[in-house]
Amino acid sequence: MDVQRKDGVVVISIDERLDALAAPKLKETVKKMSEESSTKLVIDLAKTKFIDSSGCGALVASLRTLLKNQGDLKIARPSPQAQTLFQLTRLHRVFEIYDNLDAAIQSFV
Amino acid sequence: MDVQRKDGVVVISIDERLDALAAPKLKETVKKMSEESSTKLVIDLAKTKFIDSSGCGALVASLRTLLKNQGDLKIARPSPQAQTLFQLTRLHRVFEIYDNLDAAIQSFV
Amino acid sequence: MTGILEMENQLYVKIEARAEMILLRPLDLFVRNLVQQLPGLSSSEDLIDNVELAFNEAFTNVSKHAYKSNQKGPVCIEIFVQNNYLEIRLEDHGESFDPNAIADPDFQNLGEGGLGIWFMRHFMDDWIYQSDQHGKNVLRLIKKIPCEETTLAVDQP
Amino acid sequence: MTGILEMENQLYVKIEARAEMILLRPLDLFVRNLVQQLPGLSSSEDLIDNVELAFNEAFTNVSKHAYKSNQKGPVCIEIFVQNNYLEIRLEDHGESFDPNAIADPDFQNLGEGGLGIWFMRHFMDDWIYQSDQHGKNVLRLIKKIPCEETTLAVDQP
Ligand SMILES: Nc1ncnc2c1ncn2[C@@H]1O[C@H](COP(=O)(O)OP(=O)(O)O)[C@@H](O)[C@H]1O
Ligand SMILES: Nc1ncnc2c1ncn2[C@@H]1O[C@H](COP(=O)(O)OP(=O)(O)O)[C@@H](O)[C@H]1O
Numbered sequence: 001m002d003v004q005r006k007d008g009v010v011v012i013s014i015d016e017r018l019d020a021l022a023a024p025k026l027k028e029t030v031k032k033m034s035e036e037s038s039t040k041l042v043i044d045l046a047k048t049k050f051i052d053s054s055g056c057g058a059l060v061a062s063l064r065t066l067l068k069n070q071g072d073l074k075i076a077r078p079s080p081q082a083q084t085l086f087q088l089t090r091l092h093r094v095f096e097i098y099d100n101l102d103a104a105i106q107s108f109v
Numbered sequence: 110m111d112v113q114r115k116d117g118v119v120v121i122s123i124d125e126r127l128d129a130l131a132a133p134k135l136k137e138t139v140k141k142m143s144e145e146s147s148t149k150l151v152i153d154l155a156k157t158k159f160i161d162s163s164g165c166g167a168l169v170a171s172l173r174t175l176l177k178n179q180g181d182l183k184i185a186r187p188s189p190q191a192q193t194l195f196q197l198t199r200l201h202r203v204f205e206i207y208d209n210l211d212a213a214i215q216s217f218v
Numbered sequence: 219m220t221g222i223l224e225m226e227n228q229l230y231v232k233i234e235a236r237a238e239m240i241l242l243r244p245l246d247l248f249v250r251n252l253v254q255q256l257p258g259l260s261s262s263e264d265l266i267d268n269v270e271l272a273f274n275e276a277f278t279n280v281s282k283h284a285y286k287s288n289q290k291g292p293v294c295i296e297i298f299v300q301n302n303y304l305e306i307r308l309e310d311h312g313e314s315f316d317p318n319a320i321a322d323p324d325f326q327n328l329g330e331g332g333l334g335i336w337f338m339r340h341f342m343d344d345w346i347y348q349s350d351q352h353g354k355n356v357l358r359l360i361k362k363i364p365c366e367e368t369t370l371a372v373d374q375p
Numbered sequence: 376m377t378g379i380l381e382m383e384n385q386l387y388v389k390i391e392a393r394a395e396m397i398l399l400r401p402l403d404l405f406v407r408n409l410v411q412q413l414p415g416l417s418s419s420e421d422l423i424d425n426v427e428l429a430f431n432e433a434f435t436n437v438s439k440h441a442y443k444s445n446q447k448g449p450v451c452i453e454i455f456v457q458n459n460y461l462e463i464r465l466e467d468h469g470e471s472f473d474p475n476a477i478a479d480p481d482f483q484n485l486g487e488g489g490l491g492i493w494f495m496r497h498f499m500d501d502w503i504y505q506s507d508q509h510g511k512n513v514l515r516l517i518k519k520i521p522c523e524e525t526t527l528a529v530d531q532p
Contacts, residue, residue: 019246020278021239050246050267052274053333061330081267088340089333090325128403129435130396159403159424161431162490170487190424197497198490199482229395235388244408251401 001025009105013044018055030062030073039071040108044101046077056085063095076104110134118214122153127164139171139182148180149217153210155186165194172204185213229299237281237293237310242274245295249273249306256299258363265361268341269304272359275334276308284312284355299363306359314349386456394438394450394467399431402452406430406463413456415520422518425498426461429516432491433465441469441512456520463516471506 001022002013010033015022026043033039043059045051063073074096078086086092098104110131111122119142124131135152142148152168154160172182183205187195195201207213231252235241250270253259259266277293285291294309323332339345344360388409392398407427410416416423434450442448451466480489496502501517 017243019242019274020282021242050270050274052271052278053331053337054278056328056333057330060328080263081271084264084267085271085337088337089323089328091328094328126400128399128431129439130399159427159431161428161435162488162494163435165485165490166487169485189420190428193421193424194428194494197494198480198485200485203485229393229397231390231392231398233388233390236386238386240386240412241388241409243412244405247408248401248405251404252398255397255400 001029003029006105007109009040009042009108011042011044011101011105013046014048016047016049018045018048018051018058020052020054023054023058026058027061027065031065034065034069034071037070039066039069041066041071041073042076042101042104042108043073044076044104045079045082046101048082049079051079051082051085056089056091059095060091072108074098074104074107076101110138112138115214116218118149118151118217120151120153120210120214122155123157125156125158127154127157127160127167129161129163132163132167135167136170136174140174143174143178143180146179148175148178150175150180150182151185151210151213151217152182153185153213154188154191155210157191158188160188160191160194165198165200168204169200181217183207183213183216185210229297231297233295235293237277237285237290237312239278239281242277242281245277246270246274249297252297253304256304256363258302258365259304262364265364269306269359269361272338272342272361273306275338276306276357276359279334280308280310280312280357283315284310286313302363302365304361304363308357308359310355311353312355314353314355315347317347386454388454390452390454392450394434394442394447394469396435396438399434399438402434403427403431406454409454410461413461413520415459415522416461419521422521426463426516426518429495429499429518430463432495433463433514433516436491437465437467437469437514440472441467443470459520459522461518461520465514465516467512468510469512471510471512472504474504 001015004011012026012029014026018026030041033041043062059075066073076098077100078097086095086097096107098107110124113120121135121138123135127135139150142150152171168184175182185207186209187206195204195206205216207216233245250266253266253269280293281290291310291312296307298305317335320335323336338359342359343362344358346358346360347355349355390402407423410423410426437450438447448467448469453464455462474492477492480493495516499516500519501515503515504512506512
């Protein structure tokens, strides 16, 4: 997991797998971030080949935490495997999803 | 495994693993090729993350087969793991090795 | 070693360990890579993803729910492959549960959890969970393997 | 399931299957990915490569040499991890051989084969092969795990 800031937006790049081992770290990081009000966060899934139910759950939890503190979260570059899960769970209607990282960042500006 | 021709030189691109499963196919392909006299062959290891004793053996066998028929073989872009094995086995003195594919091809021209 | 190992024309693997989360990814990759090499499955990236996901959810549940404490108990994973059939079995000796008491996820208002079993059921052809009186719990994940044309050709005269 | 599973502070995995070559890559990836997650090994790409290679040679040899015919016999793979110690054990019931009768490779004139055992010995800290009268052959591959500073710090007052 790698955290960067660009144009006032935080970009978290997730590693190859967003599973039950990686999910707690994401939730914790977002929780800390949301202590600052109005955090603008992009979760970049470009490197993420595999996501499971814990990964989806961590994304839902992260969005909730941010919304509670006037922040927001967008998702960039999900793999076909992630897109399948988002569609099945209707999370594609809950998340704003971009297939381009810059578009996700710019959507905040 | 993927076979292409460029400037009269044959380039074989090896897959991710050159192990006991992949070695027989390489040997067989080179054997067929060497029926034509003076085959110029480059083995491209750019995608090959893992090579084992069977892989090294297949390269040695391929070189022999070609030399017997006035052909020759160069190796391009070995990974650090492959380089370690070539050095340990002194195969780096047996093979001409290039860290650039074009240089390997041009060495024949 | 088990008698079933002697059976012909099928693949059988048995893995025993404590249900530690450190094994999740090595096991996932094992399952994925094995499935990737099976004739009727190798060509379908989707099918491979689905089996990997189902196994991943099953192992995570054994590690997290069957063994809640930090000291994880044993898990036995068995993989059976026959011509047109793949079964992955996970056996644990931890807490059991009643799958009929687990409601489907509420997709209008998804929580943090509760998707695992639904995913397994969705992506596999069969999902069977059984507990016996001796504290043995077995989950069976079953997937039919689509016949390849080469296989069909052999079966036909 | 085996008593050793109960031991604390160590990792133990046991895999049983027929020694089919289709398992080579799934098993290799399992071993690689497990080693990759061990504290003292995760940071060294070289060490991970070396253990993967040694395991790969050992499994290939059981499949090709211990079981020469097409009908492969059983192999049992055990992985033990303790603080500073990794052992991979392969047990077969096929043909045995005398490792002392195997000469080192002739590096001036390498042939097609004969590098496997030399690689295993070179890349592991210990390589032990033993056959008993009941036809059981066991190969033990042993690697010391370098201590990480964090581990050392815990041990010191
Ligand atoms: N192997 C298992 N052993 C015991 N309980 C389980 C097991 N698998 C699932 N459960 C129970 O079923 C519930 C739903 O599981 P699941 O759909 O995977 O969602 P989650 O794991 O996110 O809660 C779990 O919260 C747990 O109570
Ligand atoms: N597990 C084994 N069972 C029986 N014989 C073996 C085994 N491993 C190695 N051998 C014997 O030792 C020889 C040398 O093995 P190795 O160094 O791996 O080279 P290669 O496999 O290329 O011949 C083999 O040719 C075989 O005769």
